[in-house]
Amino acid sequence: MVSLYLFAIVVVLFMVWRVLSPGxxxxxxxxxxxxxxxxxxxxxxxxxxxxxxxxxxxxxxxxxxxxxxxxxxxxxxxxxxxxxxxxxxxxxxxxxxxxxxxxxxxxxxxxxxxxxxxxxxxxxxxxxxxxxxxxxxxxxxxxxxxxxxxxxxxxxxxxxxxxxxxxxxxxxxxxxxxxxxxxxAVGATRLDDLLNQKNVQEGTILLRGVVENLARFHKEGQIIADNLLPGMSHNEELIRSQISGALQGFVLAGVDLSEVDIHEAIDAARVLIDISTAEVGPKLMDASPRAFFSHLGVVRPLDFGRVRSDISAIDVVELLCDPSTGISPEAEMQLYEHYSNTRFEGVEEQALQLQILLRLGIYYRMVLSGFLVMHLMSLAKPESRQRPALEIKYWTPAALPRAVESLKFFLAQDPELARLHALLAPKLDELAKYK
Structure with missing residues (x-):
């Protein structure tokens, strides 16, 4: 009988070890x-x-x-x-x-x-x-x-x-x-966590290296874009629907936007929708800092299986727009320029490629602002006992006004988006006050 008890204890201890074991x-x-x-x-x-x-x-x-x-x-x-x-x-x-x-x-x-x-x-x-x-x-x-x-x-x-x-x-x-x-080895330290362990200057230097490596990957990988596994890619319909969805999210957050305002804003965002024709190449499924890991000073993505053929430059936009970076719009602009100089060096249309990149950033910021406010709204519902679908570590209430300010900054830089800027600037000020 004692041996049976001992055997049972060993089995229980083994199962506990299996549950608690990290590997x-x-x-x-x-x-x-x-x-x-x-x-x-x-x-x-x-x-x-x-x-x-x-x-x-x-x-x-x-x-x-x-x-x-x-x-x-x-x-x-x-x-x-x-x-x-x-x-x-x-x-x-x-x-x-x-x-x-x-x-x-x-x-x-x-x-x-x-x-x-x-x-x-x-x-x-x-x-x-x-x-x-x-x-x-x-x-x-x-x-x-x-x-x-x-x-x-x-x-x-x-x-x-x-x-x-x-x-x-x-x-x-x-x-x-x-x-x-x-x-x-890619390491076990996520880039978003690493950025928040450093000061802004150190984080910007770190991001500069990642941006440069992304540019080289997009440039070197262009030759294999057609051989990647099939998947969904950005097109005019998707970009339009995402911009519309972001504006609808603003309305749910209490921003005074009528249906007429939304239609007018989408019409004014025509040049953003036109970026669906941007150069296609290899693109990560997730290029946010959450998808990168650092090991011995080298930052790499781990999700190799979901690389697809799409608008490559969205990767750098997704990386730099993420709230975990904490960088200023001016620093973000410099990093976009560094990406453009690395990827399109010697290309006659380099200035045009930079313009496309900045417009991709504006489009992504609009969508991100919509996701952010919806995320904050889901967290604010006390009756909701379930984890939100977007449980992201650095998506805090302080991230929304920073995203809005960056969006306004980049909108103001593009003369062809002056109408959209005039329409959205006061609405974005309302959105930034959401609590």
């Missing part, structure tokens, strides 16, 4: 010693595995979990890498958790044991399994096969990117059976 148990010394060796060919003596704080929107399954691995060797040397572990059944598990329904093939997903899902299905679920015992197993294997195929395509995209740019982590190995991808 996947398969990322151990035995496994990683195949890829991490010192000068004598020996594997690591000690491993440190730290979860990388990748942002996941509220309610979305965390199918890809990334870890920063540090290995120490007997000869005193150290090596680091990034490990991405893919859990293809995570979305299905989330859906079944809502129905209190466990996976049949739990062994395919190492996180399934941590999900807290019940081990015994309800009686009606047992009846369904009796009717067709292979139905759910077939569903799971179908999903695994489908998502594994997409993952493999993303891995091939990383290999392709590595051929033309060093902007992304270097591919090391992909374990098809375990769904583990090993890459060069």
């Amino acid at each position: 996947d148990v398969r990322l151990n010394r035995v496994y990683l010693s195949r890829y991490l060796k010192d000068g004598d060919g020996n594997g690591p003596r000690k491993l440190s595995v730290k979860r990388i704080p990748v942002v996941i929107p509220a309610g979305q399954p965390e199918e890809k979990v990334c870890y920063h691995v540090e290995a120490s060797f007997a000869d005193g040397s150290h090596q680091q890498l990034t490990a991405q572990v893919f859990y293809p059944l995570e979305a299905l598990q989330m859906e079944r958790d809502k129905q209190r329904k466990p996976l049949v093939t739990d062994d395919l997903n190492p996180t399934s044991q941590l999900s807290g899902s019940p081990s015994t299905p309800h009686s009606d679920e047992i009846d369904k399994l009796k009717e067709d015992p292979l139905k759910e197993i077939n569903e799971e294997y179908r999903i695994v096969e489908q998502k594994t195929g997409l993952l493999q395509a993303e891995i091939e995209q990383l290999r392709l990117l590595n051929q033309y740019t060093d902007f992304f982590p270097k591919f090391i190995n992909h374990d098809v059976k375990k769904h583990i991808t090993l890459m060069g």
